Amino acid sequence: MNIHRIYSTVTATLLLAACGQEKHTAAEAPRPVVTTVLPRSGSAGAVITASGMIASSQEVALSFKTGGMVAQVYVEEGQYVQQGALLARLNTTELEAQLLQADLNIEKLQRDAGRLQQLVKDTIATLEQLQNTQTSLSAAVQQKRSMDYNLSQASLYAPAPGFVLQRQVNPGEYKTPGSPVFIIGSNMDAGNPKWVFKAGLSDKDRVRVQEGQSAAITLDALPGQVFTGKVSRLSAIPEAQTGTYNCYISFEPGPAHMVYGLTGKLSIQYAAGDQYTLLPLDALMAASGDTALVYTVLPDSTVQQRSVHIHSIHGDAVAIEEPWPRNLPVITAGKNDAVPGKKITIAQ
Structure with a gap:
C-alpha cells in the first residue's frame, strides 16, 4: 500500500508541473504578408x-575585298567583340610591293612630263606626246589610290558590337575576294x-x-x-x-x-476563342511543360497549393484548363514567404 501511495503522489506532482509549463508557451510567430488577386474569366483565342x-x-557577313593569304585571326567563334575590334588581317607583303612599284612609276612619269614640257617649248617634242604622258601620270596616281584602298581593306574590323556567330578562316588560308570570313550577330539598334x-x-x-x-x-x-x-x-x-x-x-x-x-x-x-479562367503571370510559382503551381488562400487564411494546366499565355495572363472556385484568390506577391497549410495575412 505504501508503494502505491508513493507512485500516486509522484504522478500527481508531474501532472501539476506539466500544467504549469503550458501557461508559458511561446508566442505565435508573425504571419507572412501577401498580396492576392481574384482570377478573372476571359477569352483565350486560337494560339500559334x-x-x-x-x-x-542583325547579322553581317564580312569578307576581304581583295584575295590573299590570311596572316592572323584575332577572335574565336562565339566571342563577343566591340565595335571596331580587329578580327583578322591578310599578308600585305605583295600589296606593299605593288604600292612601291606604283610610287616609282609615278616618279618616272612626273620626270618624263617635266622634260617633255621643256621639249615642247623647244619644238623638239610634240604636244601629243606631252598630253599622253600627263594622261599616263594621272592614271598611275588613280591606280595608286586604288592600291591604298585595297591595303586598308586587308584588315577586317567589327562593324558593330556583337558575337562572332561563324568563323570561316584560319591563319595561312588563301581567301578569294568576297568569300565569307566572319558572320557577326549584333543586338544593337540605334545604340x-x-x-x-x-x-x-x-x-x-x-x-x-x-x-x-x-x-x-x-x-x-x-x-x-x-x-x-x-x-x-x-x-x-x-x-x-x-x-x-x-x-x-x-x-x-x-x-x-x-x-x-x-x-x-x-x-x-490570332483569333478570339472560348472563355477560360485567366490567372496573372505573377501567380505562377513554378512551371514545367503545360503544368504550373499556384498558391491560393482559403477563407480561414490558410495557404493552399494548387496544380493547374496551362492552356495558353496571353501577355501578362495565363489561361488555365481547370474551372476555378468562386471567390478563391491567388497569391501574386509574397509567394516565397507563404507555406502551404500555414496561415497568412493579406495586405490591404
Missing part, C-alpha cells in the same frame, strides 16, 4: 506556337541593346501573323518566366533547308540574364 531561340537582330527571339513558322501560321502582334516567349533555361514582345519582322520567303518562315520577336528581358542561343517557345494569339 513555335520553337525558336534567342538570336541577333541600344535589342534582344530578338527567332522562330520558324509554317506556311499556314505565316499568313495568320502580322508585324506588331503581341507574343509571349518562354525559355527552357528560365522556367516559370514569361517574356512579352511584339513581332518585329517576318520573312517573305521560306528557308531553303527547313521550308519555314522566320519570325522575329523583339522583347525586353528586364533583369533576366539573357544569353545568345537560348532555346524556347513563342505563343501568338
Whole structure:
C-alpha cells in the first residue's frame, strides 16, 4: 500500500508541473504578408506556337575585298567583340610591293612630263606626246589610290558590337575576294541593346501573323518566366533547308540574364476563342511543360497549393484548363514567404 501511495503522489506532482509549463508557451510567430488577386474569366483565342531561340537582330557577313593569304585571326567563334575590334588581317607583303612599284612609276612619269614640257617649248617634242604622258601620270596616281584602298581593306574590323556567330578562316588560308570570313550577330539598334527571339513558322501560321502582334516567349533555361514582345519582322520567303518562315520577336528581358542561343517557345494569339479562367503571370510559382503551381488562400487564411494546366499565355495572363472556385484568390506577391497549410495575412 505504501508503494502505491508513493507512485500516486509522484504522478500527481508531474501532472501539476506539466500544467504549469503550458501557461508559458511561446508566442505565435508573425504571419507572412501577401498580396492576392481574384482570377478573372476571359477569352483565350486560337494560339500559334513555335520553337525558336534567342538570336541577333542583325547579322553581317564580312569578307576581304581583295584575295590573299590570311596572316592572323584575332577572335574565336562565339566571342563577343566591340565595335571596331580587329578580327583578322591578310599578308600585305605583295600589296606593299605593288604600292612601291606604283610610287616609282609615278616618279618616272612626273620626270618624263617635266622634260617633255621643256621639249615642247623647244619644238623638239610634240604636244601629243606631252598630253599622253600627263594622261599616263594621272592614271598611275588613280591606280595608286586604288592600291591604298585595297591595303586598308586587308584588315577586317567589327562593324558593330556583337558575337562572332561563324568563323570561316584560319591563319595561312588563301581567301578569294568576297568569300565569307566572319558572320557577326549584333543586338544593337540605334545604340541600344535589342534582344530578338527567332522562330520558324509554317506556311499556314505565316499568313495568320502580322508585324506588331503581341507574343509571349518562354525559355527552357528560365522556367516559370514569361517574356512579352511584339513581332518585329517576318520573312517573305521560306528557308531553303527547313521550308519555314522566320519570325522575329523583339522583347525586353528586364533583369533576366539573357544569353545568345537560348532555346524556347513563342505563343501568338490570332483569333478570339472560348472563355477560360485567366490567372496573372505573377501567380505562377513554378512551371514545367503545360503544368504550373499556384498558391491560393482559403477563407480561414490558410495557404493552399494548387496544380493547374496551362492552356495558353496571353501577355501578362495565363489561361488555365481547370474551372476555378468562386471567390478563391491567388497569391501574386509574397509567394516565397507563404507555406502551404500555414496561415497568412493579406495586405490591404
